[in-house]
Amino acid sequence: MEKKNYTVSIYTENNIGLLSRIAAIFLKRHINIESITASKSEVNEVMRFIIVVEVTEEQVKKIAGQIEKQIEVIRAYYHTDEELIFQETALYKVNSAEFVEDLTIQDFIKETNARIVTVTPKFFVIEKTGKRHEIDNLYDKLKPYGLMQFVRSGKIAVSKNEMPISSILEDFNTININS
Amino acid sequence: MEVKTAKKEKIIKQAPTTVSGAEAVIKCLLEEGIDTIYGYPGGAIMPVYDELYKYQDKIHHVLTRHEQGATHAAQGYARVSGKVGVCIATSGPGATNLVTGIADAQIDSTPIVCITGQVGSHLLGSDAFQETDIVGISTPVTKWNYQVTKAEEIPEVLAKAFYIARSGRPGPVLIDITKDAQFASLEFNYKKCTGIRSYKPFPKVNLSEIERAAELINSAKKPMIVFGQGVILGGAEALLQHVVEKAGVPSAWTILGLSAMATDHPLNVGMVGMHGNYGPNVLTNECDVLIAIGMRFDDRVTGNLEHYAKQAKVIHFEIDPAEIDKNVKAEVAVLGDVKETLQLLLGFLKSKNHDTWHQKFKDLYKIEYDKIINNELNGKEGKLGMAEVIDEINTSSKGDAIIVSDVGQHQMVACRYAKFNKTRSNVTSGGLGTMGFALPAAIGAKMGMPERQVVAIIGDGGYQMTIQELGTIFQTKVPVKIVVLNNGFLGMVRQWQQMFFDKRYASTELINPDFVAIAKGYFIKAKKVTERSELQAAIKEMMDSPEAYFLEVKVEQEENVFPMIPTGASVSDIRLE
Numbered sequence: 001m002e003k004k005n006y007t008v009s010i011y012t013e014n015n016i017g018l019l020s021r022i023a024a025i026f027l028k029r030h031i032n033i034e035s036i037t038a039s040k041s042e043v044n045e046v047m048r049f050i051i052v053v054e055v056t057e058e059q060v061k062k063i064a065g066q067i068e069k070q071i072e073v074i075r076a077y078y079h080t081d082e083e084l085i086f087q088e089t090a091l092y093k094v095n096s097a098e099f100v101e102d103l104t105i106q107d108f109i110k111e112t113n114a115r116i117v118t119v120t121p122k123f124f125v126i127e128k129t130g131k132r133h134e135i136d137n138l139y140d141k142l143k144p145y146g147l148m149q150f151v152r153s154g155k156i157a158v159s160k161n162e163m164p165i166s167s168i169l170e171d172f173n174t175i176n177i178n179s
Numbered sequence: 180m181e182v183k184t185a186k187k188e189k190i191i192k193q194a195p196t197t198v199s200g201a202e203a204v205i206k207c208l209l210e211e212g213i214d215t216i217y218g219y220p221g222g223a224i225m226p227v228y229d230e231l232y233k234y235q236d237k238i239h240h241v242l243t244r245h246e247q248g249a250t251h252a253a254q255g256y257a258r259v260s261g262k263v264g265v266c267i268a269t270s271g272p273g274a275t276n277l278v279t280g281i282a283d284a285q286i287d288s289t290p291i292v293c294i295t296g297q298v299g300s301h302l303l304g305s306d307a308f309q310e311t312d313i314v315g316i317s318t319p320v321t322k323w324n325y326q327v328t329k330a331e332e333i334p335e336v337l338a339k340a341f342y343i344a345r346s347g348r349p350g351p352v353l354i355d356i357t358k359d360a361q362f363a364s365l366e367f368n369y370k371k372c373t374g375i376r377s378y379k380p381f382p383k384v385n386l387s388e389i390e391r392a393a394e395l396i397n398s399a400k401k402p403m404i405v406f407g408q409g410v411i412l413g414g415a416e417a418l419l420q421h422v423v424e425k426a427g428v429p430s431a432w433t434i435l436g437l438s439a440m441a442t443d444h445p446l447n448v449g450m451v452g453m454h455g456n457y458g459p460n461v462l463t464n465e466c467d468v469l470i471a472i473g474m475r476f477d478d479r480v481t482g483n484l485e486h487y488a489k490q491a492k493v494i495h496f497e498i499d500p501a502e503i504d505k506n507v508k509a510e511v512a513v514l515g516d517v518k519e520t521l522q523l524l525l526g527f528l529k530s531k532n533h534d535t536w537h538q539k540f541k542d543l544y545k546i547e548y549d550k551i552i553n554n555e556l557n558g559k560e561g562k563l564g565m566a567e568v569i570d571e572i573n574t575s576s577k578g579d580a581i582i583v584s585d586v587g588q589h590q591m592v593a594c595r596y597a598k599f600n601k602t603r604s605n606v607t608s609g610g611l612g613t614m615g616f617a618l619p620a621a622i623g624a625k626m627g628m629p630e631r632q633v634v635a636i637i638g639d640g641g642y643q644m645t646i647q648e649l650g651t652i653f654q655t656k657v658p659v660k661i662v663v664l665n666n667g668f669l670g671m672v673r674q675w676q677q678m679f680f681d682k683r684y685a686s687t688e689l690i691n692p693d694f695v696a697i698a699k700g701y702f703i704k705a706k707k708v709t710e711r712s713e714l715q716a717a718i719k720e721m722m723d724s725p726e727a728y729f730l731e732v733k734v735e736q737e738e739n740v741f742p743m744i745p746t747g748a749s750v751s752d753i754r755l756e
Contacts, residue, residue, distance in 0.1 A: 013377055017314055017324070024319040065501035071323045071343055074377045172376045 001056035005034070006078045007086065007157050008064060010049040011041060011165045013072040022049060022073075025066045031055060035088075035154035043165050046074065052155050075168055079159055086157035090135040091117070092126045092142050093149035099124045108141045123148055196368065200330035201226035201361040204294065205234050207337035210369045213265050215239045215256065215626050217249035221269025222309060224296030226361035241626070241655055244647035246273050248619035250280020251645070253291045255623030257284075258606045259581055259631075261414070263344050264291040264623060270298055271309030274355070275316065279613055281351045282320040286610030287435060288412060290349035292340045293317075300328040300357040314355050322350030330363035334370070342372035347380025348499040349412060382500060384515040384523065391511045392470075392494045393527030399468035401536045402428045403459070403491075405451055405480075408435035408609075409473015409498060409517050416440065416602045418521040419472065425525065427532035429540050431459035433474045435609045438599040442578065448540040452480040453744045454591040457753060458543035460744065463488050464751035465539075472496045473517050476506035477610065486749030496520050550755045551741050556596075562735035563711055565589055565664050569596040571714055572634055572662070575722040580632040581606060581624050585617035585641035588670035591740045593636045603628075615644030621659045622651055632660070632722065639665040639691055646697065652727050653701040660721050661703075661729045663694055666736050674739045698729035705729040 012018055019038065026033055034052040041048035053060065060078045067076040096119070099105050109116065114128040128138050135152055198206065204227050208216065216238060220228045231240050243249040246268045253264030268277055274295040284291045298307040314326045323343045327336050333356070340352040396402055410419050416439050423430045423440065429448045430440065440447055449456030451463065463469065469491040474480070481487040484506060495502075495509035496517050503512040513520050555566035569592060572580065578598035583606040584590040590607055599605060606624050608616040621635035642663050652659060673687040698705035704726060708717045714732070721728040742753045 016326070017318065020315060021318050028319060062501070062505060065503075065505075069499065069501045071375065071378045169376060172374075172379065 001058055003054050003056050005052060005054055005081060006057070006060040007081070007084055007155060008049075008051045008053065008060065008067070008076060008078045009157070009159065009163065010051070010067055010076045011043070011074040011163070012047045012049065013074070014045055014047045015072050018047075018070070018072055019049070021070055022051070022067055025063060026051075026053065029059070029063065031059070031063070037154035037156055041165065043169065046165060046169075050155060050157055074165060074172075075163070077159065077163055079157070083161065084157040084159055086155050087129050088132055088135055088153055088155055089127065089129045090139070090150065090152040092128070092138065092147060094124050094126065094142055095146045095148060096121055096123055098145040102145065105142070105145060108138060112138050114138055196366055197364050198367045199226065199230070199361065200333050200356065200363050200365060201230045203330065203333040203365055203367050204337065204356065204361070205230045205238065206367055207334055207369060208265060209234075209237060210371070211263070211337075211341045213238065213263070215241065216265040216267055217241045217243050217252040217256075217623065218267035219243060219246050219249060219269070219273060221273045221296065223270035223298055223358050224267060224273070224361075226358065227267065227294070227296065241622070241651060243619060243622075244650045245645065246276035247279050247615065248622075248645055248648045248651065250277050250284070250291065250293065251613075251616050251619035252623035252626075252651075253293075254280060254284050254287075254289045255583060255606055255620030256627035257289050257291055257623075258620070258627075259603050259624045260627035261603065262627070263341055264289070265294070266291065267294045269296045269309065270313070271311045273309075274313035275311055277353070278316060278320065279611075281317055281353060283608055283611040283613045283616065284351035285320045285322065287608065288349050288408060289351065290344040291351045292337075292344050293351060293353045295353065295355045296361070297326065297355045297357045299359045301359070303328075303357070313353065317353045320351070321353050324353040324355070326355040326357070327360050328357045330360045330365040333360065333365065334367060338370060338372040339375060342375070343378070381516055382498065382514040384519055385513070386523065388511055388513045389520060389523045390527055392496075392513050393524055395468050395492055395494060395511060396426050396428070396470060397527075397529045397531070400533075401466045402426065402468040402470060402533065403462060403466035404428045404430040404470045404472060405433065405459070405463075405474055406430060406436045406439055406472040407433040407474025408439075409496070410436060410439040411602055413473060413498070413517040415473075415518040415521050418518065418525065420444070421525055422521050422528065425528050425530055427530070427537075428470065429459075429533070429537050431456070433477070433480055433609075434594055434607060435605075436474060437594055437605040438602050441600050442598045446537070449544070450594060451750070452477075453482070454595065454740050454742065456544065456595070457547035457742050457755065458540040460742070460750045460753045461543055462539060464490065464749065466491050468492050468494065470494045470496070471507075472521070473498070475502045478506070481506060482744045482750045482752075483747055486751070547742065547755065558711075563708070563714060563732060564738055565592040565734050566596050567711070567714065568662065568664060568718070568732050568734070569593055569636070571718040572722070573598040575718055576632060576634070580604070580634050581628060583607065583617045583621040583624050583633060583635045585635075585637040586612045586614045587638045587641060588666075588674065588738070588740050589636055589638045589664040591671075614641035617641065618645045618661065619648045619651070621661070622648060622655070622657050625657050625659045634660045634662060634722075636662050636664065638670060639663055639667065639689055639694075640669045642694075649698060649701040649703060653703060656726070658725060658727050660724070660727070661698075662721070663729070663731045664734050665691065665694070665731055666734050666738065667691060668736060670738070671740070673737070677737070677739070678745075694731045695729070703727050703729050705731070707731040707733070709733040
């Protein structure tokens with residue numbers, strides 16, 4: 001089966017150690033995590049992890065099953081890129097001298113819809129949100145001008161289809177009351 | 180007088196429920212009905228031990244000689260009784276010594292709760308004396324774990340721990356409690372846990388899947404059941420028997436499924452897997468419907484998956500959704516507790532018999548009997564064989580004993596030959612293959628089922644991994660029977676070296692001590708048998724002993740276990756020699 005990028009979205013309780021428990025599931029299977037983010041979700045007190053891995057569908061299905069089995073995981077979904085709306089964000093710190101002297105940099109920024117976040121006499125910070133190749137493209141352009149620092153976030157994504165966490169949580173509550 | 184009593188009652192009622200965290204731990208155990216725990220004290224768990232001293236009339240703490248022994252004893256206790264086993268240890272090395280037992284309990288779905296002491300919360304992360312990140316270390320091998328740093332968390336966390344350990348697919352839980360949380364006080368109020376948001380231990384049963392399963396079974400010409408420990412964990416042994424008998428299906432077991440159905444039941448066709456019986460392994464690749472009940476298609480069961488039951492439609496009864504399609508694709512997956520799903524299935528099953536198909540199992544058994552079993556049971560010359568010892572125990576126990584086996588050749592022989600009439604009678608380390616499991620597990624098994632005979636069958640290698648637990652047996656006077664089958668080798672590894680490494684016996688020969696002298700050093704009755712003529716009397720003496728008893732049997736040094744599915748081979752390529 002063909003390997004491709006899968007984005008695993010995991011809704012969890014907000015507990016210490018859960019990240020390590022989830023990461024251990026990838027480690028045990030010798031699977032490299034391409035990117036990871038953790039944040040609050042649309043539901044109060046529910047965390048959302050987004051983990052990108054390059055695996056086969058069979059692998060990602062089993063991984064999602066193992067993740068969902070963890071006590072404090074509410075639900076784990078996996079999606080292909082086509083099923084998602086997704087973005088990454090990057091920050092580029094460039095030398096002010098270069099920036100001011102070379103007008104082509106300013107053109108790149110306009111062309112790529114990047115944004116200047118901070119200006120100081122010594123450096124500028126530019127922010128770009130978009131697809132990976134767009135961020136890489138700007139990186140390649142800025143690199144020759146002495147990129148002082150660069151950082152890119154993990155992928156953040158929302159699915160086109162519904163992920164009905166609130167109703168799943170309600171289900172848990174009714175099950176627990178009935179049992 | 181009356182006034183005084185009334186006054187006293189009033190005092191009791193008004194008595195503050197403020198207790199220390201350490202006392203709360205004990206009160207939680209009592210609330211959960213725990214009366215026996217296994218452990219080893221040390222600095223960071225001392226407040227809890229101080230409370231155990233006060234509560235010693237209510238909770239029997241068994242001091243093992245190593246923390247690993249405490250986990251295996253808790254496992255043995257849990258496996259035979261169905262209750263949650265509890266063990267307790269200090270921080271640092273005390274906690275890390277639990278890890279093997281925890282990993283064993285995880286892979287064999289055994290409900291245990293491990294409580295560890297931890298350095299004070301102000302010292303966390305400072306590399307304090309005996310500080311170790313046991314929550315981090317145990318994460319991949321626990322069903323759940325949690326670090327308590329505040330006394331008031333203790334009741335709720337322990338209630339959750341017991342609920343998680345025993346519900347759904349059971350497993351080990353570790354609770355790490357900092358020393359300051361043990362000392363601090365709290366208002367004690369215990370509420371048993373009945374549910375956790377985000378945790379669904381019992382998946383909803385889908386009736387249409389059960390109907391589909393029944394249709395397949397009803398129309399099958401060559402059906403075969405393979406049952407595992409799920410049947411025992413679900414308490415569905417009687418239901419399984421009804422299903423088997425009604426549908427007339429030849430039924431085989433995995434190593435952990437052993438004893439869920441009487442070994443002499445006419446439809447019991449033996450063990451599947453690497454050293455299982457010939458018939459069920461070969462016919463796995465001939466059956467038209469394979470009904471897997473509470474088992475997880477371990478690689479030791481399936482051999483090469485590319486050639487496993489490819490012709491069959493697989494029905495998988497399973498409580499853990501993550502097991503569905505993990506190793507073998509299921510045509511029909513019936514999620515749920517087998518106690519519930521088999522009951523429902525029964526309503527849809529037609530009464531059938533499959534005598535012609537069943538005869539095939541019998542024919543293959545005959546081949547295995549002539550080639551292997553007969554020789555192993557009825558050896559007349561040469562050194563004693565392991566199977567003869569098990570057979571002699573069967574004769575004496577009449578199938579009523581609990582057999583606790585370690586890991587290796589003797590384990591395979593014990594599981595192949597032991598007779599069982601009762602469920603929860605086969606205690607062995609299946610998934611992890613933990614040498615050293617049996618001696619401490621037998622202690623726990625005997626304490627979990629004191630009225631039953633408990634016989635540990637151990638090799639000379641594994642025995643020496645936890646031999647110090649003889650001290651626990653001596654101190655507690657727990658009357659377990661210990662049989663060491665001594666072949667002077669790490670026999671299973673030696674067998675592989677013989678078969679696959681041109682007999683290069685690298686580090687598998689054991690120069691052993693005087694085992695009888697060691698047992699006697701612990702004041703345990705002990706005997707050694709080297710001759711066939713002495714065996715029967717020695718087994719009888721051991722089984723009749725009201726006290727603990729150690730029996731060493733010198734067996735053939737280079738005996739091999741057959742049948743065998745070599746690694747990477749298909750189940751139907753099982754070798755008889």
